Amino acid sequence: MRKAGWAAAVGISLVLTLMALLVVGTYVAASRLGGAGVGPAVALAPGAVPAQYEKLVRQWGRLCPELNPALLAAQLYQESGWNPDARSPADARGIGQFIPGTWATHGLDANGDGRANVWDPEDAIPSAASYDCALAGYVEDVPGDPTANMLAAYNAGPYAVIKYAGVPPYAETRNYVQRIQSLEDSFAQPLERLSPSKQAAGAINFAQEKLGTPYLWGGDGTPEDGGRFDCSGLTKAAYASVGVELPRVANDQWNTGPHPARDELLPGDLVFFAHDLGDPRSIHHVGIYVGGGYMIDAPYTGAVIRFSPIDSLPDYFGATRPTA
Numbered sequence: 320m321r322k323a324g325w326a327a328a329v330g331i332s333l334v335l336t337l338m339a340l341l342v343v344g345t346y347v348a349a350s351r352l353g354g355a356g357v358g359p360a361v362a363l364a365p366g367a368v369p370a371q372y373e374k375l376v377r378q379w380g381r382l383c384p385e386l387n388p389a390l391l392a393a394q395l396y397q398e399s400g401w402n403p404d405a406r407s408p409a410d411a412r413g414i415g416q417f418i419p420g421t422w423a424t425h426g427l428d429a430n431g432d433g434r435a436n437v438w439d440p441e442d443a444i445p446s447a448a449s450y451d452c453a454l455a456g457y458v459e460d461v462p463g464d465p466t467a468n469m470l471a472a473y474n475a476g477p478y479a480v481i482k483y484a485g486v487p488p489y490a491e492t493r494n495y496v497q498r499i500q501s502l503e504d505s506f507a508q509p510l511e512r513l514s515p516s517k518q519a520a521g522a523i524n525f526a527q528e529k530l531g532t533p534y535l536w537g538g539d540g541t542p543e544d545g546g547r548f549d550c551s552g553l554t555k556a557a558y559a560s561v562g563v564e565l566p567r568v569a570n571d572q573w574n575t576g577p578h579p580a581r582d583e584l585l586p587g588d589l590v591f592f593a594h595d596l597g598d599p600r601s602i603h604h605v606g607i608y609v610g611g612g613y614m615i616d617a618p619y620t621g622a623v624i625r626f627s628p629i630d631s632l633p634d635y636f637g638a639t640r641p642t643a
Contacts, residue, residue, distance in 0.1 A: 370597030519587020
């Protein structure tokens, strides 16, 4: 959380007023321990959140109207990638990336063990939601999207949002807000049957043209790699060929769109396999679904890009329908 420095821009009396309001807002929010169900009823997609954090995200993601569980999940993923031991060069700490000064004021002992511990997700996840809602309350009179303003305040501080009457013109803050709001869909349970990606056919065509190509761990299909791929290198290149940019590694590709159920799979969906079926961070393989229970994948060293049944691997995790 990059909030340091915003108070220096205002007078001492305004700083004290802002701090008082934020502290009050935090403890008003904290009084609704476990979430009072005031936020939108957005359900998390199965497997979108590591299993040990799912209950916390569901409960605390409904703490105020500007927040929902999918948005909170996207924010935590953006902040730390679900790493409770994350520490940034700016000394932002834990799964919620609190700097020490912010934690000292807004950290909660949410699990009631007598200590507000920034390294403990049982404290840090509720504290992130509570701080979000406190900020939302402070910037509620600012024009524009209340959720975007809340996220901007989390990143740049509430004074910057008030000063600029909305998301401030800082590249980091605008990217932060856009990234989290885009990621939200990848954590949400779809309310309607998902439409197929317009780019799916092109991605499949690219992958089909690579059938028989030898596997190369870390391969991106470049001339330096001899045109060879690993599993996520193939899926990334297939979707890049139709203008959809995916992250490089499989467990990050999981968060690139909504998650259709197994019986809703359509050609072009990415299908994932994981060591731990409760934790998307343990995803180890990805392929492109082509229909009929089959995928195209780059499997392992010594093999070639192939058609293979999804059920040829025992640890199917789920699917993602990539979005531009």
